[in-house]
Structures are given as structure tokens and as C-alpha cells.
Amino acid sequence: MKFNLIFPMRAVKHYRTWIGDSSLGEVARLVEDAGFDGLAMSEHPYPDRDWLSNGGHHAFDPFVSLSMAAEATSRIRLITYIMVAGYRSPYLGAKAAASLDLLSGGRLTLGMGAGYLKTEFQALGADFCRRGKLLDESIAAMRATWSGVEHDGPEFGVSNHVSLPLPVTEGGPPIWIGGNSKAARRRVTQLADGWMPIGQSAEMAAITKTPPLESIESLAQQIGELNKNRADLGKNAIDVSFVPFEKDLLTSGNATDFCAAVAPELDAYSEAGVTWISVEPASRSIDDFRKDVELLSEKLIRR
Numbered sequence: 001m002k003f004n005l006i007f008p009m010r011a012v013k014h015y016r017t018w019i020g021d022s023s024l025g026e027v028a029r030l031v032e033d034a035g036f037d038g039l040a041m042s043e044h045p046y047p048d049r050d051w052l053s054n055g056g057h058h059a060f061d062p063f064v065s066l067s068m069a070a071e072a073t074s075r076i077r078l079i080t081y082i083m084v085a086g087y088r089s090p091y092l093g094a095k096a097a098a099s100l101d102l103l104s105g106g107r108l109t110l111g112m113g114a115g116y117l118k119t120e121f122q123a124l125g126a127d128f129c130r131r132g133k134l135l136d137e138s139i140a141a142m143r144a145t146w147s148g149v150e151h152d153g154p155e156f157g158v159s160n161h162v163s164l165p166l167p168v169t170e171g172g173p174p175i176w177i178g179g180n181s182k183a184a185r186r187r188v189t190q191l192a193d194g195w196m197p198i199g200q201s202a203e204m205a206a207i208t209k210t211p212p213l214e215s216i217e218s219l220a221q222q223i224g225e226l227n228k229n230r231a232d233l234g235k236n237a238i239d240v241s242f243v244p245f246e247k248d249l250l251t252s253g254n255a256t257d258f259c260a261a262v263a264p265e266l267d268a269y270s271e272a273g274v275t276w277i278s279v280e281p282a283s284r285s286i287d288d289f290r291k292d293v294e295l296l297s298e299k300l301i302r303r
Contacts (some may be wrong), residue, residue, distance in 0.1 A: 048119040067104075091158075108173040113184070175191070256295065
């Protein structure tokens with residue numbers, strides 16, 4: 001079992017106050033020294049005010065922020081959680097990913113998804129209605145670019161172009177797909193290297209537009225089906241990164257109850273096929289963050 005820390009999304013809005021005299025590089029070193037295996041950044045370049053006032057959040061540019069984290073660390077993986085493919089040309093995405101992968105020594109994991117916030121698509125001039133279809137071809141275009149060949153496709157096909165330097169990871173960084181939908185699971189089976197399912201109630205599913213997932217048993221069943229389908233295609237078992245069902249215990253800003261609830265369930269998550277536990281602390285300041293990371297390390301990672 002590996003552990004990934006998602007940078008506290010609520011900290012972004014008040015970052016200058018939150019960070020104090022510290023820096024994002026120091027945050028990344030703290031996470032690495034605590035034994036975490038990954039540091040993740042979300043993506044929301046231009047969300048609408050209504051969504052923000054109903055539980056939404058701001059985010060750093062994932063490639064800029066993860067680049068700063070890369071420079072300050074040597075071991076942890078740098079994870080986009082998630083990059084919405086439709087917000088940019090796949091060739092701009094491929095360039096950013098290849099650059100970060102190369103400059104970090106091959107430590108990028110590219111979490112990707114179709115996205116769900118229609119108003120943000122509209123603000124960015126992106127195609128919301130065809131976002132799933134475009135995601136499929138974006139993955140193909142990016143993989144071609146990372147291999148130094150041209151992509152032949154109806155939306156993004158080009159000729160007489162090349163993008164150098166190539167990523168240090170042969171064929172490009174691993175791609176994990178976010179979401180619970182049948183389309184997301186198809187992409188995991190056919191196109192990707194990992195899955196980032198969302199544990200959520202039916203009420204939350206209505207907001208994120210991806211099916212509910214409410215128990216470890218259901219999660220285990222779906223992971224098993226995915227790995228069987230991949231085995232039938234001659235593919236390896238997937239990495240599965242999951243934010244525990246107990247995540248709501250973190251909303252108070254205190255990680256103690258969360259750790260107490262999750263620690264006894266780690267074996268069950270592992271047996272279900274989860275390979276990465278992802279945690280987003282709700283630390284209200286950098287000082288609180290240090291305490292939360294130390295507690296998470298002691299109770300979950302180094303237990």
C-alpha cells in the first residue's frame with residue numbers, strides 16, 4: 001500500500017496567509033520526509049462563483065505547482081488529481097507532462113478525467129458535450145507525441161510535427177483515469193494504467209455526474225472486474241488510488257478521528273485491490289498541516 005497526499009484544496013484560496021513564511025517546496029519536502037509516496041494537485045482554472053459557494057474550491061495550475069514540488073524532492077511521485085483533458089489541446093497537455101516527467105526524473109503520474117463542471121468548460125471555450133469522446137482521442141494523441149510519432153485521428157490528427165524533448169519515462173508517464181462511470185472504467189481497461197474511483201453517496205453523485213460508490217465491497221467487485229477484463233486483453237493489473245470512505249472525518253480540520261477510523265480498514269482496502277490511499281487533510285494553516293502530516297505518517301504509514 002502506498003500513500004498519496006492531496007494538497008489541501010481549501011488552502012489555495014488563502015494561500016499567502018495559509019503558508020506564512022514557508023513555501024510549497026517546504027510542503028513537498030515535509031510530505032516526502034513523512035513517508036508519503038506521492039503529492040497530488042487538483043485542477044480548476046476558472047470555476048464559477050455558484051459552484052464555489054456550494055462546496056467547490058480553487059486550485060493551483062497542477063503543472064506549475066508540481067514542478068515546484070519536484071525541484072524540492074527526490075522520491076515522491078507527482079500526481080495530477082485530476083487534469084481535465086478537455087481544458088487544453090492534447091499537444092499542450094503532452095508538452096507539459098513530458099516536460100515535468102523529464103525534469104523530475106520520471107516521477108509524474110498523470111491523473112486524467114473527462115470533467116463535470118459545465119460552466120467551467122464554457123468559460124474556457126471547451127467542448128462539454130463531447131468531452132468523453134475527446135478524452136479518448138486526447139490520450140491517443142498524447143501517447144503518440146510521447147513516443148515521437150504523429151497521431152492520426154479525426155479531431156487531433158496532424159502531420160509534419162514533432163515535440164521534443166520526449167519524457168524520460170518510455171512511452172510517457174502512467175495515466176490514471178478518474179471517475180466511476182462505465183466510460184471511465186472502459187478507459188481504465190483499454191487505455192490507461194490506473195483508476196481513481198470516487199467514494200460518494202447518491203447525493204454527491206448527482207453533482208459530480210459519476211455513479212455512487214458507497215462500500216469497500218462494491219469497490220472490490222469493480223476492481224476485480226477491471227483487472228479481469230485487463231487480463232483478458234493481456235494487460236497488467238491496475239494501480240487504484242482511492243480517497244477513503246472515512247474522508248468526511250477530516251472536514252473538522254483534525255486528522256485524529258480520521259486516522260482512528262481508517263487504520264483498521266487499511267487491510268480491507270488492500271484486499272479490495274486498492275494500491276494507493278489518497279488523503280486530503282483540511283489543515284487550516286501550515287502549522288496545522290505539519291501536525292496533520294506527522295499524525296497521518298505515524299498512524300497510517302509507519303504504524
